[in-house]
Amino acid sequence: MARVGIYLPIAELSVNLFVLLAMGAAVGFLSGMFGVGGGFLITPLLIFYNIPPAIAVATGANQVVASSFSGALSHVKKGTLDFKLGTVLLAGGIVGATLGIYVFSLLRELGQLDLFISLLYVVLLGTVGGLMLVESLRAIRRSRDGAAPTLKKPGQHNWIHRLPLKMRFRASKLFVSVIPVLGLGAGIGFLSSIMGVGGGFIMVPALIYLLKVPTNVVIGTSLFQIIFVAAYTTIVHATANHTVDVVLAFMLMVGGVAGAQYGAKVGQRLRGEQLRALLALLVLAVALRLGFDLFVKPQSIFSLAGPGI
Amino acid sequence: MSRGLFAVLLLALLAHTAPAFAQDDIEGVVPTPAENAAQEPAPQQAVNPESIQIGLSTNRVAITADFSGADLTIFGSLDYADPLVARQGRYDVIVVLEGPAQEVVVRRKDRVLGMWINMESETFTNVPVSYSVATTRMPQDITDTNSYRQLSLGADYLHIEPVDRDGNPATISEFREALRERKAAAGLFNMRVGGVEFLSQSLFRASLPLSPSVPVGTHKARAFLFKNGVFIKESSAQLSIVKSGFEQTIARFSVNHGFSYGILATALAIVTGWIGRIVFRRD
Numbered sequence: 001m002a003r004v005g006i007y008l009p010i011a012e013l014s015v016n017l018f019v020l021l022a023m024g025a026a027v028g029f030l031s032g033m034f035g036v037g038g039g040f041l042i043t044p045l046l047i048f049y050n051i052p053p054a055i056a057v058a059t060g061a062n063q064v065v066a067s068s069f070s071g072a073l074s075h076v077k078k079g080t081l082d083f084k085l086g087t088v089l090l091a092g093g094i095v096g097a098t099l100g101i102y103v104f105s106l107l108r109e110l111g112q113l114d115l116f117i118s119l120l121y122v123v124l125l126g127t128v129g130g131l132m133l134v135e136s137l138r139a140i141r142r143s144r145d146g147a148a149p150t151l152k153k154p155g156q157h158n159w160i161h162r163l164p165l166k167m168r169f170r171a172s173k174l175f176v177s178v179i180p181v182l183g184l185g186a187g188i189g190f191l192s193s194i195m196g197v198g199g200g201f202i203m204v205p206a207l208i209y210l211l212k213v214p215t216n217v218v219i220g221t222s223l224f225q226i227i228f229v230a231a232y233t234t235i236v237h238a239t240a241n242h243t244v245d246v247v248l249a250f251m252l253m254v255g256g257v258a259g260a261q262y263g264a265k266v267g268q269r270l271r272g273e274q275l276r277a278l279l280a281l282l283v284l285a286v287a288l289r290l291g292f293d294l295f296v297k298p299q300s301i302f303s304l305a306g307p308g309i
Numbered sequence: 310m311s312r313g314l315f316a317v318l319l320l321a322l323l324a325h326t327a328p329a330f331a332q333d334d335i336e337g338v339v340p341t342p343a344e345n346a347a348q349e350p351a352p353q354q355a356v357n358p359e360s361i362q363i364g365l366s367t368n369r370v371a372i373t374a375d376f377s378g379a380d381l382t383i384f385g386s387l388d389y390a391d392p393l394v395a396r397q398g399r400y401d402v403i404v405v406l407e408g409p410a411q412e413v414v415v416r417r418k419d420r421v422l423g424m425w426i427n428m429e430s431e432t433f434t435n436v437p438v439s440y441s442v443a444t445t446r447m448p449q450d451i452t453d454t455n456s457y458r459q460l461s462l463g464a465d466y467l468h469i470e471p472v473d474r475d476g477n478p479a480t481i482s483e484f485r486e487a488l489r490e491r492k493a494a495a496g497l498f499n500m501r502v503g504g505v506e507f508l509s510q511s512l513f514r515a516s517l518p519l520s521p522s523v524p525v526g527t528h529k530a531r532a533f534l535f536k537n538g539v540f541i542k543e544s545s546a547q548l549s550i551v552k553s554g555f556e557q558t559i560a561r562f563s564v565n566h567g568f569s570y571g572i573l574a575t576a577l578a579i580v581t582g583w584i585g586r587i588v589f590r591r592d
Contacts, residue, residue, distance in 0.1 A: 009556035010563055012522070062574050069582035111416045111427040231575045238571030242563050246574045247556065253578060257585025294424045300494070301418040301425070302487035
């Protein structure tokens, strides 16, 4: 196969066009299959592919805009999108993202950005992957025992529902305080700007288990707010850090949009708990790989940094 | 794609009639009389009549985005050479191509809780981004380390000053060595022994490697002439390296108009997502 090199103007290196398209397609496939944005896979993959972490993060956010917009459109059509809830989440998200970008610049100046990104990924992916694996294995065992696969019914009320400043969200059939909603949005926004992820893999379980939002509304609403937070993150990274590589992002978007289609088809054929177990293994593998790099002695303990990257 | 880059140097054979090429001619330090039997018994060799010239036929080299390194060839001339010294091969030339100067932060990773984390750092100023050297012979056969140090010539002798001059000298020198080592590993500091060849008694050709990551900006080509191991003269010329093409336009735009760039990148994502939805609609 002829090597089709494509030069990334911001990352300042030449990469293989097919590798990028395949990477985008593979992540798009998984995101279609599992219903997540895929940012948490794209950014580590780019880092493994020697893209500097600062660029991988900002470019990942740009790619997330495309995939979440595409996904949100279909939820608008199906009416499974709570605009009001999404907007409140978004308000928190913008605050979190602003803080995140400030921390991002600061860490970059201190030379600790790469470490912080890797640590966040290891901790978050390790936790989410671990929990998901345990849950899905339990479900698989249950269904093998012949019991009907039942999703745990959300409990009636928890401490979150006792907080003041209540607000009604009709589409979600929810009457809840705005404090946890804003806080959740801010947390996701912060992660989005530092990790280059949409945060769907945290947002979805948090909305379901903490706020008790009906599952059918969760994905559309989370995608809706992710569009804006990721767009905001992209613009601010482009302005403050000049780390968005639009050529790289475009290759990933094209691959991702196409891959999502086939992923969704395969996803419909597989059983839910099997899917979740597979995703959990994938997430854990990424976390282990990133963690491994932290503990292995680097080739050279010295590194240079200029005014550029 | 390794295209040979020929910034052909003008053979300023008649240097003194072509003052345009005689840029930055620097008189060398008056050398101590060489203890060489072959040297004519001119008792006080106060003046070295030799002069060295390099001059570029173009002062702007454009490289495309897929540039993967090339050789830069520079021609130069040596005038009023002593034929006897020339015949014995006692003239040496070192040609240097020096990239624009930058501030560089050198960081060292140390083990903390089992993890390798950037800990100490040292900032150096005026470090050339790239530094390529071509010589006629092994550098130790041309002149001694003292002269190299005085001339700040060669990657190993280049003056690299820390911003904080009061730091621990041992640390500074460790980080300075690391800086040189990292630059060499990146192919930005390099040396080609035998890269300068005399084509005739008065004409030489230097070929310097341009690394694939050669930085854009104004580079300075300098030629140093040595006679019997003593520095005589220096000549220099400027060369600006620019990247051209679509990708470079994007890079410039992203730096100069970051906000608009971000808006456009987001718009591109929205449009791609929307078109993707139309093309791959699945409901």
